[in-house]
Amino acid sequence: MFSLLFKKLKFLQSLISKPEAPSSPREDPLTGNLVKDLAAFRKQVGDSPDIVVREFNISHNISAAVIFIDGLVLDPLVNQHIMHPLTQLNEHDVVYKKGRDLFDSLKNKLLPVGSIREESSLTKTIERVFTGATAILIDGSKKAILTYIPGWERRSISEPDSEIVVKGPREGFVETLRTNTALLRRKIGHPGLTFETLVIGQRTRTEVTIAYLNGVAHPKLVQEVKRRLERIKTDGILNAGYIEQYIEDAPFSPFMTVGYTERPDVAAARILEGRVAILTEGTPVVNTVPFLFVESFQSPDDYTFRPYFTTLTRWFRYIAFAGSVLSPGMFVALTTFHQELLPTPLLISMAAAMEGTPLPAVGEALVMGLIFEILREAGIRLPKAVGQAVSIVGALVIGEAAVQAGFIGAPVVIVVAFTAISSFAVPKQFDVGALLRVVITILAGLFGLYGILIFLIITFTHLVSLRSFGIPYLSPISPLMPKDLKDVLVRAPAWAMVTRPESLDISDPVRQEFDLMPGPENDKKNQKN
Template identity: 40%
Template sequence: MRYLKIKSIMQKMKQNTKWTQEEQFNNSILFSSDVHKNEEKLKQLLDSSDDIIFHDFIIPLHDGRTLKALLVIVDGLIDEDAIRNNVLEPLTKESLDSTMGEELKQVKERISIFNTKKENNLEKSVYQILKGNTLLLLDGYSEGLLLNAPGYEVRAISEPQSDRAVRGAHDGFIESSPTNIALLRRRIPHPSLQFETIKIGEYSQTDITIGYVKDIADPKLIERIKQRLEQIKVDEINNSGEIEQFIEDHPFSIFPTIGNTERPDKASALLMEGRIVIIVNGDSVSLFVPSLFLENIKSIEDYSSRPYYSSFIRMLRFVSFVISISLPGIYIAAINFHKVMIPSDMIVPIIQARETVPFPLAMEIAMMILMFEVVREAGVRLPQQIGSALSIVGALILGQVSVSAGLVGAPTIIVVSISYIAAFVITPIADVTALLRIGLFIASSLFGGYGLIVAMLGLLTHMISLTSFGIPFMAPFAPFYFQDWKDSLIRLPLRWKKQRPKSIPNQRKTRIRSLPKTGDK
């Protein structure tokens, strides 16, 4: 509500005839040369909030004069020791050797804080104060100094819980944009790595940072992203998911066409392919565009392993995706519509398992799917120790009791369990697989195998029609880029990947220019 108060008060102040024309220049409120007037204006704008601290002090001068000064800070957002040791002590312990009119320059030189800038706009200064900056005002000067000395607590860098790696880096993004930018800068220490920050949210003033490698990324793609971000006019932005839904090409599609990651090593690798990374301050998840379907079956750890095992794992992930969404549908289609598909040795056990079940097969599978979804959601929301136990023990106990009571057949539990376990292999789109599983199951329940085939063809058509900022979602298969097949469902040796992906627009095609000759005896 503080930003709302500031906005309304500023509008009243700008309309007040007591303000001079200079103070209303460019619809902005400028500082006065009287420090007491500036203090009154700031207190009026900040509505005398208890967490805003106004600290008056005196700066001694060599000629016996004194200079009145004012520090404005937000309690809890600044480093008090840094302000005390690097601002107050240097200015109050020793007299300032300065001529008339040069005090501000001497003060700036004596302050031991790196990020210091002058500001004459009162309105901008208020927002900077509320962001954690410190404002220093001197009597007789119509501009102040903004000192960047943040002191709020941030989470320590740790490995992401949702995307672990056995071999590779074990650091992850946190909720602080400067820290996340530094993690990327450490991996790509090149001047071509550029970051641009814009603020979105009339009240939240959330920093949205766009990162890209200038010599590699497509300028048209960068400009398109900037335009979409600048068109967002909302009250607040809380997380990266809101940005994702505001700027994606197909906001009503079940598939996300903007990727996300918590791993700096993955984000830096994507930047070197020509992607653009979007960092949202306050969120540990960063976005990247364009994002293709194949990103969901790839892992940054694939490039640390031998190509043979990495290719096998990728194929396993793709097969797991197909099994996860289609297995319940195939099972009900085979039992209810196409019994000829079932081997003769399996028919009798399946019929015997269903003799005591009082519900139709469709209702039986639907109950099991809902039960697994409830157990999974409870395991995610509960504390880690309780959630892990509930996910394992709860599913086992409920399944065993349901079979013993004759409410559910054992084959149904096996089919649904395999479907859910397969979804754990492709965690980036686990929510998509859950919905697709239900949709294909409904199609099979109503129309059998024909309904399942038509539904899957419709799904494939929809996926081919998707784009991520104009880039086909199903590339390199639709459209066909044979060159990019070297790193798709299989991963060929790294020395064969001399060119950047053709699926991703970029300005620098070659990424490997020479390698040592090997294999000599």
């Protein structure tokens, strides 16, 4: 169905003449004449109020100009480190001539700024200025000096709301790319951690950085990620979610094949496992690829608590996911088609509770599911205070009153409540859960357990056929990788996870030494002798 639609799109595309690619920046060199250059500059950028062009003289007779965007640079620092040394300059301090010598001595001796570079093209200069550089143009020099003193408003690092942990670091990524890379650097000190930057989006010029651990990540994977990022030709990337949609393997699948996280520790763990992280400027969300299905059931807390307990919690999550997808469907199937499978007392009490309700079980389940989804959606988008009102209305009016009035059977409310709670236990697959749930409920109403089972088989086949950047989505379960089950069926203690996930096909499979099981010193010695 979707593929038909897609084909139609392609057809449309062939109809309209190829959209004019935004003209590649004409190489248009700086002339060296300040007046001319500034005029050309103004002609290209117009007259926005946030563009600051400050003209001044170095000593007496050499005119110069500083150009920056107000708000993108740190004003006091520009004044202190650029304006101050340049305007205070006089003949005695430096042997200056017009042109090259002055330029060099300025660049090498006078500007106390760390990040500095030269640029000879006007267009490039404009581009840099608009992404946060400060340009210094000097009369008689055919090059501009670009300094970076970025200073826009940024959010401070705080704990992400979406992935809360009990026992672990409280920091999360922010919207600023540089801060995010710094967060990763602080987690992984090894120089193998490599960042590579691409600029994506003709209009937004968004910086996208990929991060991987050299020597651990498979070079082919890195190549593939770069290839997919480079083929994005669009006008705007505002969010990591945009990137996800351009690089995923199965665009028509309801399952996501690109992972995301807001936590530097999670991202660092993924990178250590040989994955590639994709950081997008302007988003506190970092994508990691390849993404496997089992990752949705992992939480950073799993690795900090004791292994027995976390194994248990992990199984609770599996059960919760199954419950959130299946329980309304199973309820409908059992009450409509297969009453004989229910124990008799339960059947009787359920029949009593559902007596006299106007809708069949399918209808009830669907309506309650719909109401729950609406409540949830309303609760998310509203201010917190109103959100509480919504939940009270939902719980009291719709739950309690509907049952009392006899519109809806009480068992349905219980089932839908259980579904709702369990769907929040696996937040990463929340969207898929909601989708599958509806389909399964409808099929259960039509064909009973048989419909559910057929649909599950199709879904499972689909999951098996998915790949994320060449890695089977369902590994290590299918294809079976027994070594990797240490982090799927159970959560092995940290010292026992000797190898990195085999399913990721990475260059350096061994994570740590084998003999790391802790114990009293004497015992160890005795064992060795």
